[in-house]
Amino acid sequence: MFETNKPLRLTSVDLRDGQQSLLATRVRTEDMLPILGQLDRVGFVSAEVWGGATFDSCIRFLQEDPWERLRAFKKGMPNTPLRMLLRGQNLLGYRHYPDDVVEKFVEKAAEAGIDVFLIFDILGDLRNCETAIRAVKKAGKVAAGQIPYTISPVHNLELYAKLAKEFEQLGVESIHVEDGSGLLTPTAAYELVKALKAAVSVPIHLHCHCTGGLADLAYWEAIKAGVDVVDTDLSALALGTAHPPAESMVVALQGTPRDTGLDLGLLEEINRYLLGVRQKYREYESKFTGVDIAVFQHQVPGGMLSNLEHQLKAMDAGDRIDEVLAETHLVRKEFGYPPLGTPMSQIVGVQAAMNVITGQRYSVIPTESKAYIRGLYGTPPGEIAADLEEKVLGAERRITCRPADLLEPEFEKMKAEIGGLARCDEDVLTYILFPQVGKEFLTQKYGG
Numbered sequence: 413m414f415e416t417n418k419p420l421r422l423t424s425v426d427l428r429d430g431q432q433s434l435l436a437t438r439v440r441t442e443d444m445l446p447i448l449g450q451l452d453r454v455g456f457v458s459a460e461v462w463g464g465a466t467f468d469s470c471i472r473f474l475q476e477d478p479w480e481r482l483r484a485f486k487k488g489m490p491n492t493p494l495r496m497l498l499r500g501q502n503l504l505g506y507r508h509y510p511d512d513v514v515e516k517f518v519e520k521a522a523e524a525g526i527d528v529f530l531i532f533d534i535l536g537d538l539r540n541c542e543t544a545i546r547a548v549k550k551a552g553k554v555a556a557g558q559i560p561y562t563i564s565p566v567h568n569l570e571l572y573a574k575l576a577k578e579f580e581q582l583g584v585e586s587i588h589v590e591d592g593s594g595l596l597t598p599t600a601a602y603e604l605v606k607a608l609k610a611a612v613s614v615p616i617h618l619h620c621h622c623t624g625g626l627a628d629l630a631y632w633e634a635i636k637a638g639v640d641v642v643d644t645d646l647s648a649l650a651l652g653t654a655h656p657p658a659e660s661m662v663v664a665l666q667g668t669p670r671d672t673g674l675d676l677g678l679l680e681e682i683n684r685y686l687l688g689v690r691q692k693y694r695e696y697e698s699k700f701t702g703v704d705i706a707v708f709q710h711q712v713p714g715g716m717l718s719n720l721e722h723q724l725k726a727m728d729a730g731d732r733i734d735e736v737l738a739e740t741h742l743v744r745k746e747f748g749y750p751p752l753g754t755p756m757s758q759i760v761g762v763q764a765a766m767n768v769i770t771g772q773r774y775s776v777i778p779t780e781s782k783a784y785i786r787g788l789y790g791t792p793p794g795e796i797a798a799d800l801e802e803k804v805l806g807a808e809r810r811i812t813c814r815p816a817d818l819l820e821p822e823f824e825k826m827k828a829e830i831g832g833l834a835r836c837d838e839d840v841l842t843y844i845l846f847p848q849v850g851k852e853f854l855t856q857k858y859g860g
Contacts (some may be wrong), residue, residue, distance in 0.1 A: 415606075417669035418660070422658055423495070423617070425645045426686065427485070428460040430649035433621065436696040437469035439689060441481045447685045448488030448788060453673055454682070456492055457641050462499030462521070463487045463836050464594040467571030469845060471853040478579050479524050479838040484542045486525030493527035493554070499754060500533040500540040501816050505845040506755045506780075508789065511543045511818035517841050518547035524838070530588055530621055532558035534753045537813040539560045544580050556617070557584035561604075562711065564749035566794040570847040572604060573611035586615045586640075590755050591630070593621030594653075594704075596621045601630035605637035615640035619712070621653055623729035625703035635670060646679060648686035652701045653713075710737040711744070716757040732768055739764040739773075746800050747784065748792030759784055787811040788818075797836070833858065 431439040435673050451459060462482055470478040483495060503509045503517050518529065529548045532623040534542040539840070541557070548555040557579030559572055576587045587608060589596075596604070601618070618634045618641070620627035631642050647657035662674050690697075701719065713721070720737075724730050740752075743764045750756040759780045767773045782787065786795055787810040801810070811818070822844065827834065830843045833854045 414636055415609075415666070420635055420639070420665055420670045420672050421641045422440075422609040422660065422661060422672060422674065423458045423460060423641055424451060424454070424456045424645070424658070425460040425643045426645045428462060428464055428466055428497070429577045429619075429643075430645035430654050431693075432465050432469075433462050433654040434649055434652055434698050434747055435690065435693045436698070437465045438693055438696045440474055441476055441484060442474045443692065445484060445488055447682055448485065450678060450682050452489040452492050452684075454492075454678060458483075458493040458495040460495040460497065460530070460643070461489075462494070462526060463504060463530070468849075471846060472849050475853065475856060477838075477853075477857065478842075479520070482521070482524045482526065482823045492832070494525050495528040495530055495556075496521065496526045497558075498544055500527050500531055500544055501541075502755060503845060506539070506758065508815050508819065508842065510713050510822045511816055512524060512821040513841070513844055514543045514816075515547045515550075516823050516833045516837060518544060519551055520838050520841060522551035522553045523550070526553065528554040528556055530556045531584070532559050532560060533790060534560055534751055534756050535790045535792055536560070536575055536751075538575065538582065540816070541791050542582060542814075543581075543816065545584065548585060555582075556586045556588055557582070558588040558590050558619075560751040561589050561596055562593070562749070562751040563595055564744075564794065566749050569603060569607045569750075571793075573607050576608050576612045576829075580614055582613045584614065586617055587612055588617040588619060590753075591618075591620040591627070592751075593707050593711050594621040594625070594627055595708060595711060596620055596630040597626055598629040598633040604636045605634045605639045609638050614803045617643065619643040619655070621655060622693050623653050623700070623704050623713070624707045625705065628660065631661065632657055632664070632749060633750050635665070639678055646683040646686050648690050648839060653698055657827075690831060706737075711752055712737060712740060712761075713752060713757060716752060716761055719841070720761050720765065723762070723784040727765075727769060728768055729765075729794070734762050735768045736761075743767065746797035748794035748796045750784075750792055755789070756784075757778070774800060774803065785810070788815050790815055830854070 428680050466480045470476040525591050531541050531544045545555045559575050616639050618639050620630050644658035645655045647659050650657035665671050704719050763781045766776045782804050785804040826844045827840045834840045
């Protein structure tokens with residue numbers, strides 16, 4: 413029945429993607445610290461605690477220093493490798509940063525407690541991951557490569573296997589597939605894991621969201637195909653737009669060759685605590701519960717969906733969400749089928765909203781859309797529509813070099829710019845990633 417008899421291993425994503433998916437990344441550090449000791453005893457292969465929207469949310473909404481949060485997590489979970497999600501040359505912001513900033517960020521994150529850096533480029537242009545991978549290896553930490561899963565005419569098993577091989581050649585120690593929209597069907601999951609296992613020798617991890625209602629089934633077929641690790645939440649922070657529950661995986665595999673060996677009683681204790689946390693933050697609960705089968709048409713992740721709704725309400729167009737979702741599908745096609753993850757979810761979503769609100773497609777093209785079409789984010793998976801490219805580029809040509817090669821070193825310049833408001837290199841990085849919000853946060857933190 414199983415392609416391997418190795419026990420399945422689990423990663424906890426409760427403290428990052430679980431609370432990000434269901435509670436808008438609003439859970440405060442003080443409410444996570446009490447459970448760290450128990451989480452540390454479970455035997456997770458790693459715990460994802462940083463990256464994604466957590467950094468931004470800490471300084472924007474919670475008035476917490478994300479670096480201090482990370483150090484507290486490391487102190488509370490000394491035996492479990494801590495993982496972060498890193499958007500390659502984008503780091504945790506929304507633009508490409510020069511190599512010196514990427515290198516400094518990885519160095520300081522490693523010092524603060526990150527053991528595993530899960531690195532990806534949303535377009536699959538792995539030139540945008542090279543600097544981060546080198547920096548992680550220099551710091552003596554683990555570099556893992558992530559492949560965003562999506563469905564399009566240009567995304568297939570051959571492309572995913574090619575990306576996995578390229579990542580392996582760059583020196584990553586595992587390949588992770590992220591299905592951020594919940595699109596992976598059971599059959600596709602089995603075939604994908606088999607293809608990746610045949611293509612590379614490093615472990616294969618799978619990360620699915622439950623939005624489309626198929627994640628548990630996809631995990632089961634992936635487990636049969638030999639996947640090494642799956643990402644889970646405790647059931648208190650699972651399902652909806654989050655991930656399959658860890659307890660279900662443990663029970664399903666008990667007595668089989670792939671038995672996780674994890675203590676269900678300990679998981680139940682942790683879950684009782686997290687149920688209280690979820691209740692405390694119920695005002696931030698995602699309203700997308702159950703199953704959204706429409707995701708197979710629009711492919712919009714839950715976070716992008718809620719962001720679009722918020723933007724449209726601000727423009728007194730909250731009733732036009734269905735039009736924007738249909739337009740998103742068209743814009744994505746004309747943009748060459750980028751997966752709808754950060755930053756492409758924001759770029760495509762804003763362009764679709766502008767097309768609908770103005771009533772004239774591409775009469776307004778935001779700066780980020782133009783930068784993408786010019787090649788400043790990398791090479792898209794497919795072809796950009798010729799008329800759109802001509803409208804933006806005119807007589808120019810798309811750049812073909814690695815986008816970061818066009819960027820001047822920035823860390824020392826920004827360090828001088830922020831001056832005495834930054835007390836350490838971590839503060840400088842906070843300012844570089846989020847200049848306005850970061851400056852406001854540092855001013856409040858130090859009373860400047």
